[in-house]
Amino acid sequence: MDTVRISSKDNVCVDLSSGHKFALFEIQKGEDVIKYGFPIGIATESISVGELVHSHNMKTKLGDILAYDYSPKFSPLSEKAPFLINAYVRKNGDIGIRNDIWIVPSVGCVNSIAKALSEKTGAISFSHPYGCSQLGDDMRITQLILKGLINHPNAGGVLVLGLGCENNNIDEMKKILGNWDEDRVKFLSVQSCENELDEGSELLKN
Numbered sequence: 175m176d177t178v179r180i181s182s183k184d185n186v187c188v189d190l191s192s193g194h195k196f197a198l199f200e201i202q203k204g205e206d207v208i209k210y211g212f213p214i215g216i217a218t219e220s221i222s223v224g225e226l227v228h229s230h231n232m233k234t235k236l237g238d239i240l241a242y243d244y245s246p247k248f249s250p251l252s253e254k255a256p257f258l259i260n261a262y263v264r265k266n267g268d269i270g271i272r273n274d275i276w277i278v279p280s281v282g283c284v285n286s287i288a289k290a291l292s293e294k295t296g297a298i299s300f301s302h303p304y305g306c307s308q309l310g311d312d313m314r315i316t317q318l319i320l321k322g323l324i325n326h327p328n329a330g331g332v333l334v335l336g337l338g339c340e341n342n343n344i345d346e347m348k349k350i351l352g353n354w355d356e357d358r359v360k361f362l363s364v365q366s367c368e369n370e371l372d373e374g375s376e377l378l379k380n
Contacts, residue, residue: 181211186227195227207232262330265355270327274298275378277333278323280347281305281340284364288335291374297333305342313342317350324351324359331358333377338365 177187179198185208186195195209201221206213215232225231262270277288277299283306288299300323304316320342324332336344344361351359360377364370 181208183208183211197221197223197225197227199223201227206235262327264327264358268325268327270329272328273330274328275331275333276300276323276326276329277335277374277378278320279305280320280334280336280342280344283337283340284335287364287370287374290371291333291335291378294371295375295378297378306340308341317342317347320347321350324354329358331378332360333374334359334361335374336361336363338363 175196176190177196178190179187185197185199185201185205187198188195188209195207200223201207201217203217203220205217207215207217207227213235216235217227217231218233219231221227221231259271262273264270275295275297277291277297279285279288279299279301282301282303285299285301285303288301291297292299302316305313305320308316320334323329324334324347334344334347336342336347338344344363348354348361360380362370362374362377367373
């Protein structure tokens, strides 16, 4: 029998093939049965060396089920002065902690123009590869993400930059946006203007 004994305190060993416990020494009635260094029960009768130790000659040392009453004592929170931050309150009541100017392309095809406008004006552009030939729910997800950017209160002003021929064109984005602050959100379709950098820069300044 291949057995294991973990601790010098053990008075039983474990047969690795069966998992059963066997007495290493004489265990008297009422004595602790110790396995892996910890008492796991109490002998209900005297146990001889090599004898199987199980429920027929050992019982748990746990007592009867006890009832506990949980009655925590809470200390009242101390009152503190209101915590104030420097913030920007938008017309719809949203609060931003920044007042950036953002460029949000409706389609990835105008990423390079958005980048050029960003370099020219200091506005932050958010490039992405979507919006061109998307359809259905796929385009809807893109629109909702862009809507979140356009409406984000950390942007004091947003230029929505479109190409004109994309599925997610500016008119489609406006349907998703619903009501928007015309002083804060501007739109520019590149195919509808002569010089997108000049017109985009002017819109970003205003």
